[in-house]
Amino acid sequence: MNQDVHNFIAQHELLKGVDTVIVATSGGPDSMALLFYLWEMRKPYNIRIEAAHANHQLRGQESDSDEQYVADFCGEYGIPFHTTKLDIVGFATKNGLGTQAAASQLRYQWFDELLKGRPNSCLATAHHGDDQTETIFMTMVRGVNLLKETGINEKRFLENGFVIRPFLGITKEEIEHYCSRVGLFPRSDTSNSSMKYTRNRFRHHLMPFIKKENPSIHTHMQRYHEWQRDDQQFxxxxxxxxxxxxxxxKSEQSITISIEAIERLRFPLQRRVIHLILRYLYGKNSPSSTSIHIEQVQRLLNRHEPSKELHLANGLFAYLSYDCCHFSLKPPKRIQQPHVDLSVPGEVDVATGRFTSYYLETSDIPKEQKYMTFLDADKLIFPLSIRGVLPGDRITGRGMTGSKKVSRLFIDKKVDASFRGAWPLLTDGDGEVLWVPFLHRSKSTDITDKTKRVLVLVFTPNDEFFLFHDYKSITGGAF
Known part of the structure; x- marks a missing residue:
């Protein structure tokens, strides 16, 4: 065993730059073997050994006896000893966690506190090769996100330091044999035989069969975990x-991507891109399983329909808008542009931006842009208004014979159906549509060599407008 552990430590450089190792010691065979091994090897490794015991207070007097056993052992060998009592039941109840999950969270929080202010120290836990095999099978059977790591890393980073697992290359049987050989008499945790814990069911029912089929399964599983982790990282x-x-x-609560661009990616990258989007938006509230959500989003992207909507877990929405797919923690807005009068000259705010109007001499007309239009003021029928699209609206567009339905214009320009009611239209006193900003202008009030007064209209979009559209393609990069 000694040589296997030493090789594992060297291969993964677990003690590089370390001068103090704090060993998490429960009093059981695994942790006592690790504590004694590192204590025996303290001079060859040039390290200082300390022990840390977390009393979970779950087994009454038995828990207190474990703590006393570790304290006595450390006293006999002169090993500095840290201990704490954790309120596992209270923490689990408050946070809606299972006992094992609550114990793990509190335990690692305490480990992190022990490492605070000690830059050349690390903490060691006695996870071994059988634990690795159990964990991988448990994770796969549970059916969590397939892009997440399935096993135990040989090194885990905390806020104030890191944790090492020197025993991942050996089995439980080897550890027990080591305890017997060096004369250790560790404590026995009666909860390890309880079938109410998932790990115990895997340990007692599945592991004997697996190890009978392949006694070296722990070696294969460790290699599998490391290779899978490296591949996933890449x-x-x-x-x-x-x-x-x-x-x-991209904002704190939303991301918009190009459907055409993501379709050019291979499926493995598509999955991971979607995973990154979900992880970013969910943050700490990420569901325990998102593999199904990733597949749902992929199906949404591959339907090639201009407008579709998907409700994911925890209030996350994904919806299509032609070549865009929006991910948002807020439901899609159904904005409607009300009818408002436009002062000339003057300014007026609308649902998706601001209109500004002013007069110019014909000699001062600048180059026309998509966000502005020039009208022959003497051809206008006042008052001018801004409103949303109405059924039957048509525009006598420049460069076309006759007129065109505004609704058809929206379709041709790929304006999302949910946003068409918010798109502002400039109309005159007779209700004629003179301008659909960024999309089309009427020719009925065109500037000619006979024009005496020019009315300039400028539309400045706001964030609500840009939320639904690739502004560069619509505005020509003007904003």
Whole structure:
């Protein structure tokens, strides 16, 4: 065993730059073996050994006896000893957690506190190769997100330091044999035989069969975990680069991506890009399983329908808008532009921006842009108004014979159906549509060589407008 552990520590450089190792010691065979092994090897490794015992207070006097056993052992060998009592039941009840999850969270919080202000120290836990195999199978059977790590890392980073697992290369049987050989008499935790815990059911029912089929399964599983982790990290790095390239807009509560761009990615990268989006928006509230959500989003993207909507877990929405897919923690807005009069000259705020109007001499007319239009003031029928589209609206557009339905214009320009009611239209006193900003202008009030007065209209969009559209393609990069 000694040589296998030493090789594992060297291979993964677990003690590089470390001068003090705090061993998490429960009093059971695994942790006592680790404490004694590192204590025996303290001089060859040039490290100082300390012990840390967390009393979970779940087994009454038995828990207190475990604490006293570790304290006595450390006293006999002169090992500095840290201890704490954790309110597992109270923490689990308050946070809606199971006992095991609550114990793990509190335990690692305390470990992190022990490492605070000690830059050359680390904490060691006695997770071994059988734990690794159990964890991988438990994770796979549970059916959690397939892009998440399934096993136990040989090194885990905390806020104030890191945790090492030197025993991941050996089995429980080897540990028990080591305890017997060196004369250790560890404590026995009666809860380890309880079938109410998932790990115990895997340990007692599944592991004997697996180890009979392959006695070296722990070696294979450790290699499997390390290779899978390296592959995942590499693919995630590629996915992060890809996401940056396909993102059109991003805020704390929403991300908009190009559907055409994500469709050019291979499926493995698509999955990871979607995973990154969900992880970013969910944050700490991420559901325990998102593999189904990833597949749902992929199906949404591959339907090739201009307008579709998907309700995901925890209030997250995904919805299509032609070539855009929006992910938002807020439901899609159904904005409607009300009828408002436009002062000339003057300004008026509308649902998606601001209109500004002023007069110019014909000699001062600048180059026309998509966000502005020039009207022959003497051809206008006042008052001018801004309103949303109405059934039957048509525009006598420049460069066309006859007129065109505004609704058809929206379809041709790929304006999302949910946003068409918010798109502002400039109309005259007779209700004729003179201008649909960024999309089309009427020719009925065109400037000619006979024009004496020019009315300039400028539309400045706000964030609500840009939320639904790739502003560069619509505005020509003007805003």
């Amino acid at each position: 693919l995630m790095e590629l996915a992060e680069e890809a996401l940056e390239g396909i993102t059109l807009q």
